[in-house]
Amino acid sequence: MKTSSISNLLNVQPALQKITIKGWVRTFRANRFIAVNDGSTLQNIQCVVDFESFDEALLKRITTGAAVEISGELVESQGKGQAVEIKVDSIRIHGDSDPESYPIQPKKHSFEFLREQAHLRTRTNTFSAVMRLRSALSFAVHKYFTENGFYNMHTPIITGSDAEGAGEMFRVTTLDLKTPPVSDEGNVDYSQDFFAKETNLTVSGQLEAETYAMSLGKVYTFGPTFRAENSNTSRHLAEFWMIEPEVAFMDLDGNMDLAEDFMKSVISYVIEHNKEDLEFLDQRLFNEEKQKPQNERSPMRLIEKLRFVTDNNFKRVSYTEAIDILRNSKPNKKKKFNYIINEWGADLQSEHERFLVEKHFKCPVILFDYPANIKAFYMRLNEDEKTVRAMDILFPGIGEIVGGSQREERLEVLKEKMAALDIPEEELWWYLDLRKFGTAVHSGFGLGFERLVMFVTGMTNIRDVIPYPRTPQNAEF
Structure with a gap:
């Protein structure tokens, strides 16, 4: 008999049909009602057992967490809360679960506890909803770019360059760490390493994506990136996923158009296709907000916040105009901001970005034309030689979510910027080649995928939107 998913069964009219489901027991009460979930939906399906028809030893093995296969007749439910239920004919237990040691009991668990049980936490409603949404968002990303003529590019995970110039990278080596080879100057001799040079895990696929954009026209990367930043905040991971499109012959205005359309599209997709999960998380967040003092509550509910993005045009504001607004704002004048804005050139914080939005x-809001000295070397220098053609998209509740720019296409200007930052030309010779052989205006942006999942799900800690978070002193699972 063909196995049916619970999500499909809950949406059909019972017609005395014989069906089979496979899943995990959530509860078994009164030796009669088994609640089973298979991960396809938040909802359990109720399976009704005739106690007299089954061996007592078998029924004792039906405990929370057990993996079961149940066959029977789909009938109209006699109880409240569900339209259909299964009148059980046969039960097969694929895997027992020890009720004494199984950690995911039918009660409320803290997120801190569930991070310690990350291999089992998707058996809770919250995390199953979050991970279904993560999957749907991933599909929506690929769908958008495919339908808009982009080619997916797999950029290297191991790299010899630092795209961001931050220096916070994980080293890749096969050298004996106890007795590495040493040069005459007393430094580690990486010429004897596997790649014959110093290599690291990538912080971004952008530079490599630029090379392909200058031949294929429109490309995007969607892959893992790594940052060895010793930060234990709720917004940082050592391993995370980045979405990075790059487009030839596109200026900053086109880049802002693309980013706005992209963000609206992927969020609209989950609003349309993941209604059940979003409504559950919306209610969960609303109940959580009610416990907070009035002045600390979010001004918008989750789904309202998502529609705030999809239903509004993004306001485009220069960095200079934004600084004037912030400097003259009440929170700044009354010193309510944690970081007071005094002068042009300040690096904006989340509190400033959220105020604007x-x-x-x-x-x-999309902010553009940032001071050159707070942005990366590859961003195109404006004619004022003080600002670059950078842009950031700001969302409610989170602040900056997308960062991008028109890239510097002029060879001599790029070389001057690299020299000022002590970036060796020989390290990025191939990147400079793009400016020698058919250079053109081009642009792109980066979106941290986990940041997007946080925004869509309302989760407040980035560790809760990735299956197995990698953070300082934590590489469990």
Whole structure:
């Protein structure tokens, strides 16, 4: 008999049909009602057992967490809370579960506890909803770029360059760490390493994506990136996923158009296709917010916040204009900001970005033309030689979510910027070649995928939107 998913069964009319389900027991009460979940939906399906028809030893093995296969007749439910249920004919237990030691009991668990049980936490409603949404968002990303003529590019995970210039990278080596080979100058001799040079895990696929954009026109990467930043905040991971499109012959205005359309598209996709999970997380977050003092509550519910993005045009504001707004704002004048804005050139914090979105403009905001000295070397220098053609998208509740720029296509200007930052030309000779052989205006942006999942699910800790988080002093599972 063909196995049916619970999500499909809950949406059909019972017609005395024989069906089979496979899943995990959530509860078994009164030796009669088994609640089974198979991961396809938040909802359990109720399976009704005739106690007299089954061996007592078998029924004792039906405990929370056990893997079961149940066959029977799909009938109209006699109880409240579900339209259909299964009148059980046969039960097969694929895997027992010890009720004394099984950690995911039918009660509320803290997120801290569930991080310690990350291999089992998707058996809870919250984490199953989050991970289904993560999967749907991933599909929506690939769908959007495919339908808009982009080619997916797999950029290297092992690299000899630091795209961001931050220096916080994980080293890749096969050298004996106890007795590495040493040069005449007393330094580790990486010429004897596997790649014959110093290599690291990538922080971004952008530079490599630029090379392909300059031949294929429109490309995107969607892969793992790594940052050896010793940060234990709720917004940082050592391993995370990045979405990075790059487009030839596109300037900053086109880049902003692309980023806005992309963000609206992927969020609209999950609003349409993941209604059940979003409504559950919306209610969970609302109940959580009610426990907070009035002045600490979010001004918007989760689904309202998502529609705030999809239903509004993004306001485009220069960095200079934003600084004037912030400097003259009430929170700044009354010193309510943690970081007071005094002068042009300040690096904006989340509190400033959220003020612009939630209080001042009341819509998503794109800031552009940032000071050159707070942005990366590859961003195109403006004619004022003070600002670069950079842009950041700001969302409610989270602040900056997308960062991008028009890339510097002029060879001599790029070489000057690299020299000022002590970036050796020989390290990025291939990147400079793009400016020698058919250079053109081109642009792109980066979106941390976990940041997007946090925004869509309302989760407040980045460790809860990735299956197995990698953070300082933690590489469990």
